[in-house]
Amino acid sequence: xxxxxxxxxxxxxxxxxxxxxxxxDITFCIQEGxxxxxxxxxxxxxxxxxxxxxxxxxxxxxxxTVDGEDIAKLPDIHxxxxxxxxxxxxxxxxxxxxxxSVTENIITPLIPMKITPQEAYKRAKEKMxxxxxxxxxxxxxxxLSGGEKQRVAIARALIADPKIILCDEPTANLxxxxxxxxxxxxxKLIDIGKTVVxxxxxxxxxxxxxxxxxxxxxDAKIVADSKVEV
Amino acid sequence: MQNxxxxxxxxxxxxxxxxxxxxxxxxxxxxxxxxSSVLFISTSIQTTIQNAIKSEPDFVIQRVKGGLMVPxxxxxxxxxxxxxxxxxxxPRVWGRYTTASSEPETMxxxxxxxxxxxxxxxxxxxxNQTDIKSFLDGNNMIVGSDIAKWMxxxxxxxxYRFLSLGGEFISVNRFATLPKSSNLISGDMVIVPxxxxxxxxxxxTQNVTDIILNxxxxxxxxxxxxxxxxxxxxxxxxxxxDSIKAYKQMFDYKGGxxxxxxxxxxxxxxxxxxxxxxxxxxxxxxxxxILRALGWSVQDVLRLKMYETVIxxxxxxxxxxxxxxxxxxxxxxxxxxxxxxxxxxxxxxxEWIPVIxxxxxxxxxxxYAVPYxxxxxxxxxxxxxxxxxxxxx
Amino acid sequence: MRILGYFLVITPLLLISVLLWHYFGFDYNKRYxxxxxxxxxxxxxxxxxxxxxxxxxxxxxxxxxxTPYPELPSAEKLNYIYGDMYAK
Ligand SMILES: Nc1ncnc2c1ncn2[C@@H]1O[C@H](COP(=O)(O)OP(=O)(O)OP(=O)(O)O)[C@@H](O)[C@H]1O
Ligand SMILES: [Mg+2]
Numbered sequence: 001x002x003x004x005x006x007x008x009x010x011x012x013x014x015x016x017x018x019x020x021x022x023x024x025d026i027t028f029c030i031q032e033g034x035x036x037x038x039x040x041x042x043x044x045x046x047x048x049x050x051x052x053x054x055x056x057x058x059x060x061x062x063x064x065t066v067d068g069e070d071i072a073k074l075p076d077i078h079x080x081x082x083x084x085x086x087x088x089x090x091x092x093x094x095x096x097x098x099x100x101s102v103t104e105n106i107i108t109p110l111i112p113m114k115i116t117p118q119e120a121y122k123r124a125k126e127k128m129x130x131x132x133x134x135x136x137x138x139x140x141x142x143x144l145s146g147g148e149k150q151r152v153a154i155a156r157a158l159i160a161d162p163k164i165i166l167c168d169e170p171t172a173n174l175x176x177x178x179x180x181x182x183x184x185x186x187x188k189l190i191d192i193g194k195t196v197v198x199x200x201x202x203x204x205x206x207x208x209x210x211x212x213x214x215x216x217x218x219d220a221k222i223v224a225d226s227k228v229e230v
Numbered sequence: 231m232q233n234x235x236x237x238x239x240x241x242x243x244x245x246x247x248x249x250x251x252x253x254x255x256x257x258x259x260x261x262x263x264x265x266s267s268v269l270f271i272s273t274s275i276q277t278t279i280q281n282a283i284k285s286e287p288d289f290v291i292q293r294v295k296g297g298l299m300v301p302x303x304x305x306x307x308x309x310x311x312x313x314x315x316x317x318x319x320x321p322r323v324w325g326r327y328t329t330a331s332s333e334p335e336t337m338x339x340x341x342x343x344x345x346x347x348x349x350x351x352x353x354x355x356x357x358n359q360t361d362i363k364s365f366l367d368g369n370n371m372i373v374g375s376d377i378a379k380w381m382x383x384x385x386x387x388x389x390y391r392f393l394s395l396g397g398e399f400i401s402v403n404r405f406a407t408l409p410k411s412s413n414l415i416s417g418d419m420v421i422v423p424x425x426x427x428x429x430x431x432x433x434x435t436q437n438v439t440d441i442i443l444n445x446x447x448x449x450x451x452x453x454x455x456x457x458x459x460x461x462x463x464x465x466x467x468x469x470x471x472d473s474i475k476a477y478k479q480m481f482d483y484k485g486g487x488x489x490x491x492x493x494x495x496x497x498x499x500x501x502x503x504x505x506x507x508x509x510x511x512x513x514x515x516x517x518x519x520i521l522r523a524l525g526w527s528v529q530d531v532l533r534l535k536m537y538e539t540v541i542x543x544x545x546x547x548x549x550x551x552x553x554x555x556x557x558x559x560x561x562x563x564x565x566x567x568x569x570x571x572x573x574x575x576x577x578x579x580x581e582w583i584p585v586i587x588x589x590x591x592x593x594x595x596x597x598y599a600v601p602y603x604x605x606x607x608x609x610x611x612x613x614x615x616x617x618x619x620x621x622x623x
Numbered sequence: 624m625r626i627l628g629y630f631l632v633i634t635p636l637l638l639i640s641v642l643l644w645h646y647f648g649f650d651y652n653k654r655y656x657x658x659x660x661x662x663x664x665x666x667x668x669x670x671x672x673x674x675x676x677x678x679x680x681x682x683x684x685x686x687x688x689x690t691p692y693p694e695l696p697s698a699e700k701l702n703y704i705y706g707d708m709y710a711k
Binding site for chain 2: 650
């Protein structure tokens with residue numbers, strides 16, 4: 001079953017010196033449980049594509065269906081709800097709330113949902129186990145190392161039990177050892193049935209033993225797809 | 231309960247981000263504290279005066295020389311008596327007496343007329359039915375509680391020897407002490423019979439400080455005033471209405487002091503708010519972007535920030551006003567008292583009668599809350615409605 | 624953490640105790656009537672002099688050298704005003 005369907009997605013940025021095409025006629029589908037790598041050099045449009053998938057940005061034209069929902073047309077309040085319930089996002093710079101502790105960061109996406117504190121903290125505990133960060137549960141995030149921060153970000157992405165996890169350059173700020181640990185966690189996520197999309201140009205992923213599909217992006221277009229002929 | 235998690239989170243983020251609030255809170259605390267202290271004192275004085283006005287005489291006749299008040303002769307009473315419509319004419323003798331010790335204390339010597347029925351009635355009320363005759367028997371005085379304290383400290387437990395302004399010693403027995411509750415008006419008083427007051431203050435027996443009149447027909451007041459003013463070239467007629475007007479002006483919000491204070495406070499608020507506004511723009515931009523990216527709607531973000539701001543506003547306001555109340559009415563406003571009661575040399579402790587001026591307190595709250603609230607919520611709202619993609623950068 | 628926690632707990636407590644104090648801690652009637660009695664007795668509302676800053680003028684007068692005035696009241700007048708007190 002296709003969990004993500006993109007059809008002729010275009011994205012234009014309008015700047016002072018005219019418009020700039022960041023994505024051009026992007027069409028592909030992702031099945032539930034797949035692990036997809038978006039590969040491309042800097043400036044090729046990976047982040048732009050991810051934010052459209054996450055409902056953080058809207059395409060200029062085209063149709064995007066995520067988990068049966070046409071998200072390009074959703075009004076903002078439903079889009080927020082969609083983001084909270086269906087998408088787990090791991091940002092390149094982690095984007096943690098620095099003044100809060102690890103646990104508090106992790107439960108943040110649950111606040112607008114109707115959940116009791118007990119339930120929220122119970123869930124946070126589970127996700128910290130998965131992301132290997134339980135031992136730092138009460139630490140303030142501004143004192144964590146880069147790798148630890150990322151694991152907090154992963155636990156936070158998992159907290160609402162979304163079907164889809166999106167990662168933007170997850171290993172760009174990590175040393176090799178931590179990057180390796182990240183791929184281990186990704187393996188765990190695929191094992192529990194999550195759909196994972198990673199934007200990266202780190203060879204670690206295609207050299208690892210992960211079962212992945214690679215989509216190559218160049219100059220705003222898809223140029224290769226390891227599963228589908230373009 | 232569905233909101234418990236939200237409240238929990240609200241409290242955590244408030245507590246953890248206190249550094250963001252603390253500067254603003256401390257400054258607002260200080261400003262609201264000052265403003266409401268001044269308000270409490272002035273309202274208390276106003277209310278007390280309004281109350282005391284009932285017992286005040288309708289007119290005071292003074293003699294003025296070179297703009298200064300000087301004693302006037304009793305013969306003026308003859309002239310006034312010929313005017314119709316006056317129910318009582320009485321001379322007053324009162325003045326300041328400063329002791330010649332190393333820590334001088336200034337007393338207000340007031341002579342009372344023991345034969346005036348109103349004074350008689352008041353005397354037995356204050357002195358719990360004690361007859362005025364025993365007071366008139368010998369040199370006796372009734373002292374205000376601050377003066378009593380001072381005399382106790384200066385070995386004058388039974389009597390005090392005044393050095394009259396004419397250079398002779400007059401020993402006066404302490405007859406009674408006035409209650410502390412009337413301290414605002416009587417703390418520095420020394421009440422003696424009229425003729426003793428004349429001796430202490432070195433008046434001739436035919437001279438008095440001023441003359442009071444009561445005129446029952448209020449319609450006659452302005453008419454009478456002009457008649458009185460024609461009597462002598464150096465007369466000053468102060469009507470009750472004049473003095474009411476004088477202190478109304480003094481304490482009205484339009485009155486200079488309060489207005490100036492208000493302006494300063496407003497300016498300070500504006501500065502605080504501007505600082506808060508830019509702070510929201512710079513530091514909270516990223517945070518709001520993250521929250522939005524994590525699935526918070528614009529409403530959710532606004533709700534959190536609104537609750538945060540309202541809690542900060544309400545609590546700092548209540549704390550400041552409560553502290554001001556304690557400072558003024560329980561601690562009797564040390565320091566500020568001197569500004570309001572222009573009596574140096576009198577080291578008394580005034581007990582203000584508590585009055586809460588709710589309308590003005592509410593307008594201070596509004597003046598504080600509305601701009602504060604909008605200085606936080608408007609930028610938050612502006613950030614929240616823009617692309618949540620902010621978080622990606 | 625602590626400071627703000629105290630702030631949130633102490634403020635309402637303080638408010639409640641001050642309100643109780645305000646409504647039950649004072650006998651307002653007695654206080655006002657005490658003050659009114661003093662004014663009735665002395666015919667002098669010193670408070671109004673204090674707050675309207677009449678005081679400095681009065682004090683300046685005191686430091687002046689006192690000069691007696693020529694007008695003298697008649698003995699009958701004194702008796703009329705002070706009654707028996709002066710007669711004795
Ligand atoms: N808000 C914007 N306005 C204008 N142009 C933009 C905007 N955001 C991105 N772009 C442009 O779109 C192109 C694609 O950007 P994107 O961030 O998707 O690249 P990327 O593949 O993620 O690169 P990197 O590997 O460096 O993160 C870039 O050339 C960028 O300059
Ligand atoms: Mg990027």
